[in-house]
Amino acid sequence: MSLDVYYFTEMPYHYIDDELAEQWPSLRLTFPNSYFDPNKATDLFKRYLDEFQYAEEVGFQGLMINEHHNTPSCMDVEVNITGGILARMTSKAKILMLGNMLPTSDNPPRLAEEIAMLDVISGGRIVSGFVRGIGIESWASNTNPIHNRERFEECHDLIIKTWTTPGPFRWEGKHYQYRAVNPWMVPVQKPHPPAWVPGTGSPETVEWAVKHRYTYAAFLTELSRAKELFGSYRDQAAQAGWEAGPDKFAFMICAHVNETDEKAQESGKAFMWRMGHPLKGPREYWAPPGYFSQAGVAANAARRQKPMNQMSYEELQEHNHLVVGSPETVIKKLRHIKEELGIGSLLLETQGGPLSHEDTMRSIKLMGEEVIPALQD
Amino acid sequence: MVAFTEEIVDVGGTKVHTLKGGTGEPLLVLHGAGGNNGWLKSIDALADKYTVYYPSHPGYGESERPDWLETIPDMAAFYTWYLETLGLEGIRAVGFSMGGWIASEIAATCGHSFSKLMLVGSVGIKPNVGEIADLFIISPAQVLDLMFHDPSQAPEYQAVYGREFTPEEMMVAEGNREMAVRLCWKPYMHDARLTSLLARVNIPTRMVWGKNDQIVPVECGEMFNKAIKGSDLVVIDNCGHSPQVEKPDEFIKTALDFLA
Numbered sequence: 309m310s311l312d313v314y315y316f317t318e319m320p321y322h323y324i325d326d327e328l329a330e331q332w333p334s335l336r337l338t339f340p341n342s343y344f345d346p347n348k349a350t351d352l353f354k355r356y357l358d359e360f361q362y363a364e365e366v367g368f369q370g371l372m373i374n375e376h377h378n379t380p381s382c383m384d385v386e387v388n389i390t391g392g393i394l395a396r397m398t399s400k401a402k403i404l405m406l407g408n409m410l411p412t413s414d415n416p417p418r419l420a421e422e423i424a425m426l427d428v429i430s431g432g433r434i435v436s437g438f439v440r441g442i443g444i445e446s447w448a449s450n451t452n453p454i455h456n457r458e459r460f461e462e463c464h465d466l467i468i469k470t471w472t473t474p475g476p477f478r479w480e481g482k483h484y485q486y487r488a489v490n491p492w493m494v495p496v497q498k499p500h501p502p503a504w505v506p507g508t509g510s511p512e513t514v515e516w517a518v519k520h521r522y523t524y525a526a527f528l529t530e531l532s533r534a535k536e537l538f539g540s541y542r543d544q545a546a547q548a549g550w551e552a553g554p555d556k557f558a559f560m561i562c563a564h565v566n567e568t569d570e571k572a573q574e575s576g577k578a579f580m581w582r583m584g585h586p587l588k589g590p591r592e593y594w595a596p597p598g599y600f601s602q603a604g605v606a607a608n609a610a611r612r613q614k615p616m617n618q619m620s621y622e623e624l625q626e627h628n629h630l631v632v633g634s635p636e637t638v639i640k641k642l643r644h645i646k647e648e649l650g651i652g653s654l655l656l657e658t659q660g661g662p663l664s665h666e667d668t669m670r671s672i673k674l675m676g677e678e679v680i681p682a683l684q685d
Numbered sequence: 686m687v688a689f690t691e692e693i694v695d696v697g698g699t700k701v702h703t704l705k706g707g708t709g710e711p712l713l714v715l716h717g718a719g720g721n722n723g724w725l726k727s728i729d730a731l732a733d734k735y736t737v738y739y740p741s742h743p744g745y746g747e748s749e750r751p752d753w754l755e756t757i758p759d760m761a762a763f764y765t766w767y768l769e770t771l772g773l774e775g776i777r778a779v780g781f782s783m784g785g786w787i788a789s790e791i792a793a794t795c796g797h798s799f800s801k802l803m804l805v806g807s808v809g810i811k812p813n814v815g816e817i818a819d820l821f822i823i824s825p826a827q828v829l830d831l832m833f834h835d836p837s838q839a840p841e842y843q844a845v846y847g848r849e850f851t852p853e854e855m856m857v858a859e860g861n862r863e864m865a866v867r868l869c870w871k872p873y874m875h876d877a878r879l880t881s882l883l884a885r886v887n888i889p890t891r892m893v894w895g896k897n898d899q900i901v902p903v904e905c906g907e908m909f910n911k912a913i914k915g916s917d918l919v920v921i922d923n924c925g926h927s928p929q930v931e932k933p934d935e936f937i938k939t940a941l942d943f944l945a
Contacts, residue, residue, distance in 0.1 A: 447822065452870040454863060592822050598863040602856075 309554060311646055311683045314404055315363035315672065316372035316560070317659035318382035319356045319390075321349060322581055334589025336379040336444045349383060355665050356383075361397055362669060363658070366676025370402035370435070372560075372655050375409065377448035381586030381661075388422040395430035403430055404655070406506055406525060407437025410463035411456040412449035416484055419463070420470035421491035423501065432496035437504040437525070438464055440513075443594045454598035457512065459483050471500040504558065509537060509607035510600070518544040518552075525558035525655065528629050529611050531648055534559060538649060554652030559645060562630040563656040564663070565674040569633045575667045576632035579660035580621055583630070587617040635678035642683055654683070687732040689724050694740065696767045702747040704739040707732025711776040712944070713768070713799075714739040715784030717806075717927075718820065718869065719828075720861035721746055725841055727929040730937040735777065735944070740767065742787075744864035746857055757783075757809070757868055757876060761790035768798055777944050779803045781929065782901065783869065786879075789909070792890070793882035801944055802890040804909060805936075806901050806926045808874040815902035817874045821866055825858065834897040834925035841930060874901075883912035890916035891943045895924030895931065 324335060324343060332339045360371050373390045376382035384390050387405040394403050403426070413419050427434040440460050446453040462481045466489070469477070475490030495501050504523040507513040514537055517524040524541055526534040538557050545552040562579050566572035600608060616629055624630040631641045642654065658675065659668050689706025704724055712735035714728060721741040731737050743763055744750030754763055764787060768774065778799045780788030785807025791798050808817055820828050829846055836842045850858070890913045894906040903920060910918040919939045921928045928936040 450871055452866065454867045454870070590822075590824065592824060597821060597859070597866045 309685075311651070312369040312402070312653045313675070313680045313683065314370035314372040314402075314653060314655045315360065315368040316374075316655050316657045317356055317359065318374060318376070318582075318657070319352065319384050320582065320586075320659075320661045321352060321380040321383050322661035323348060324380050324585070326585065329585035334593055335381060335585045336376075336589050337447055337593050338378075339380065341378075344380070352383065356659065357393060357397065359659060359665070359668055359672060360394060363672050363676070364398045364401040366673055367680050368401060368672075368676060369680075370404050370653070371398065372404040372406055374406050374437075374439075376442070377445055379444070379586060381582065388419075388426060391423075391426045391434065392429065395426050395433070398430075398433075401433065402435050403433050404435040404504065405437050406435075406504060406655075407439040409441035409445055409449075410438050410467075411459035412441050412445055412451045413463055416463045416466040417470050417486060417489050417491055420467040421493045423467075424471065424491065424493040424495040427495040427497055427501050428493060432501075434495070434497070434501045435504055436501040437506065438467075439506055443596050443599045444589075446596050446599060447593065452598070453596040455483065456599055457601075461516070468500060468503075471495055506560075507537060509533065509611045510604040511540070511607060512601060512604065514540050515544065517541065517556075518548065521545075521550070521556070523556050523558055523653070525560055525653075527560045528562075528616065529559075530613065531628055531645065533611055534649055538651075554650055557649060557651040558653035558655055559649055559651050560655035560657065561628060561645075562624075562660060563638060563642070563658055563671075563675070564630070564632045564660065564667075565635055565638050565671045565679060566667070567634065567670075567674070569637050572633045572637075575663065576630070576660075577621060578663035578667070579624075579630055579632075581661035582657075583616050583619070583624060585617075587615065635674050635682075638675075639679050639682045642679065646683060687729050689732065689737075694767060694770060696763065696770050697751070699743060699749045699751045699763075701743060701749070701767060702741045704728075705737065707735055707737045709735045711736045711738060711773050713764075713773070713776055713778045713788075715764075715778065715780040715787050716742065716745075717782030717784050718808075718861075718865035720858065722845055722930070725845070725930065725933075727933045727936050727940075730933070731779070731940060731944075734941060738771070738773075742784075742864070744867065745861050750864065755867060757786055757790055758794075760787050760868065761794060764791055765795050765798055774798065775800045777801045777803075779805065779940065779944075780807060781805045782926065783808055783865065783874070785809065786874070786876075789879065789883060789886070790876070792886045792888065793879070794885075796885065796887070799888055802886070802888055803893060803940060803943055804890070804906075805893045805928060806895060806898055807892070807905070807909060808869070808901055809876060809879050810905050810908045810912070811872070811875040811877070812902050812904045812908065815904050817902070817905070818900045819873065820900065821862075821870070825862070831899045832926045833931055834895060834899075834923055835931070838923070839927075839931040840933065845930065880908065880912045883909070884914070886913045889943070891939070892916060892918040893928055893936065893939055894918065894920050895926055895928050896920050896922050897924060898926045900926040
């Protein structure tokens, strides 16, 4: 059974050390942007984009991008910008945008035409992820969290209709109203680019993904919990009269490869930056009132045994949030994950904050030459 | 203590949980964003002179929310229906904080609803100099810290806030917070048209503010006072956002003086 492996980085601005980070309630939302040096960011972007390009060259089947706001942990603030860059600078890899934040968008037809344009430029390589945005994005965009799910669903429905229904048509919804939806740009892929949705465990999201037959991506979740979620998806699909194959399941973790286990364990420590301060902050930042349903609160709590920023380097590896090692070790662990979960796609966050360009490139190379081929049987 | 009953008022199919007690002419009491704290000393004192109607707003506590109700003007429209259902018109009204915003919206848009209006630490107007504290981005415990100037002078503080809450009470509090977010997220706790509309209010109106209100600056009280013809503003010294809980005796005196 084949497995699509995606290269992913949040393109972190990692020049914020622990001592500075600790002076603020969180690196997210309210950490002062006066600490941002745009010139350093120019160099980082150049480097990160080179690494994306190299990932395609060595054999990653896909490149994954995402966006966040008000945080040094993710410099990508607009997946459709980075998607546009990757669409032109690559030629084979799928471009997984996971994704566009629907609830915080005030203009779904604009999103529909942007993604369509990327699909056209890339010759039909876009995988269109739709996301709710973490709680922090509700603050950053000042979008009422109580309407998050409603807006997500209505924005989605309008985008899909924009892609699949010849225009012009009218839309009079609760949150969005348009007189003439009729963007010139429509996608290459028919009826529309594959749609994915990430989940943190909310039962509503699983149900929604099943309803639309979208790929469900579990992010940094305990294997046992991911199995439950995927099982729930399969059961609901079966009840609806269809079988959910591996293409409906994706799993995202951090991964780092070096020549030997010993070397990898040393260089992989760079991921501790990403697992530390960027994940801290007051509860209200992450979960503004109304963002989670009661079921969502319980599901999110069950996602991990304890918060990742309270886990040691060893614990993160024991819980499969971070896979580190020689190619042989990493192959063994990723095979186990593939078999346990029955996934069709594995999303590997391979650039971890202060991980150097040299270490990142070596990791990408070893994955492309040794790990990815070994996961295809 | 005045006896009170719990009643369900059916407003066009929406059930509104209402505390009712006392004798005399009717008085509507509208609670703030946190929810209905029950029959406290200050409510009881009002019920000594008036028949108090103290509902939990739609979407709060045990009251239902009709699907269409999303904003403070929606809430005002709903309450004119509530009053009509109860056959009440031209009555006295007291609004605390967000309840003051609802009451002032009703007074400004439905002139026959109220005969006298008292706004206590009311939101609804954006201050020019200060800011209304953002209660959604901080924890409930931090909100409580901001609410009182000196909790030790609030005789009912322990009974209302200082005890252990049951899981059911925690769920209600979370639900109340979510309803406040629904109503007041953006623009936060104010409506740009309210100041202009308040020029329509032509009933006796009194603003009551704690001098040390850390949530809604006294400046907002001054702005309400300026916007409403013939109103007055009573500022209570050494007092935070909830004079009715922190300084109940002073609150009761100024309330009864005004409402008489």
